[in-house]
């Protein structure tokens with residue numbers, strides 16, 4: 006059974022499906038290719054209508070979609086509602102702005118007509134994770150489709166129900182079958198799909214291991230790839246920080262989505278002079294979190310998505326404790342707890358510990374004490390990851406200088422790292438490459454083409470005629 010979803014709270018099986026057979030995969034790839042031949046000639050008006058309809062359906066059916074997410078991967082219902090609404094706003098952003106991002110740009114030149122034009126590429130394979138099963142897919146798909154591409158989704162094998170709901174969402178929004186296709190395939194089939202001539206580019210959001218394998222398959226086939234991988238974001242608290250503000254944000258940033266967010270604060274780099282006070286306030290707030298049923302409005306810390314993920318997290322925590330980390334709160338887990346991992350804090354984390362070097366993908370905060378802002382930046386940048394980072398200080402210009410010095414894709418001063426459709430999102434180092442969101446994100450999925458036209462002055466009648474010809478050629 007390739008796709009299998011177990012409700013993390015009730016432990017009931019909620020979805021299962023067999024992998025597609027080779028001939029089913031071939032048929033879907035053929036359909037995607039045929040759909041692209043038609044969709045690449047669509048007008049922005051047609052694309053806008055489709056993606057706006059997707060947004061409207063998300064808003065109108067938010068409870069249904071949020072219910073599917075919670076049932077399948079366990080996040081709090083309130084967090085699932087927020088995810089669906091954010092997905093809708095991401096779709097609206099591209100529906101409203103794609104045309105201006107991609108419209109022809111006339112370049113000043115001596116006499117010739119020189120243009121930069123953005124053309125669709127083909128079918129984009131989106132290999133996606135389970136932690137934000139709607140948002141991750143839709144932030145990529147809305148951009149790719151607004152650019153005139155088709156999308157093939159390979160979703161994580163524990164969120165097959167979300168994958169099916171997303172395919173149906175596009176059909177309900179008026180997409181011809183083939184514009185957005187759900188491919189229920191195992192990760193072992195991804196390289197073969199990338200190598201198929203239908204696929205022109207691949208966008209992966211996932212772990213480093215998946216990144217290496219997808220990037221090498223894309224490299225082998227000489228196809229474009231965008232990699233949004235893991236992170237170990239620093240949360241730097243300087244001596245002059247507003248500690249209450251920092252702690253309130255630390256709790257949300259680390260424990261939202263049960264700590265399973267790529268841009269969660271993961272390493273808390275606290276100036277020694279305020280570390281004891283920070284930890285005391287942090288511990289108080291963290292101990293107020295209530296772990297339990299994600300459908301219950303009283304629950305404030307969701308279960309993790311799978312039991313194996315809790316076990317893996319607990320191995321990292323145990324190794325840190327064996328190597329001298331101080332247990333501030335939580336950290337007591339055994340297999341009988343299923344997917345419920347307690348909200349935990351470790352103090353005096355050092356480089357010998359796995360939690361210092363690896364991504365900690367669950368509700369565990371690692372505190373690293375530092376003696377100065379310079380040391381904080383050095384520790385922050387010593388990581389092989391470079392996704393996001395935040396700095397907390399009342400000296401805003403110092404904060405800005407530190408934010409500029411962080412080796413990452415998004416740095417925030419006095420607010421937690423978050424994504425926004427209007428700003429580019431992505432990482433450096435082993436957090437990946439390429440960008441999603443904003444005008445930068447949509448340009449990952451187009452052929453940015455130079456057109457240089459020499460010769461006779463074109464009248465408006467002849468340029469209208471040639472426009473018709475061009476549209477006819479694009480429709481073919």
Ligand code: NAP
Nearest residue numbers: 133134135160161162192195211212215218233234235267
């Ligand atoms: P994952 O295990 O890497 O899976 C992500 C996707 O890749 C799934 O569809 C998975 O399919 C597929 N996959 C796994 N191994 C593969 C391989 N060798 N070749 C091709 N495809 C492969 O990651 P996850 O556990 O779902 O997600 C958590 C990770 O994603 C964390 O590291 C997190 O930081 C990262 N993430 C990054 C961002 C970002 O924007 N930078 C956002 C969210 C999450 P199967 O499920 O079938 O294995």
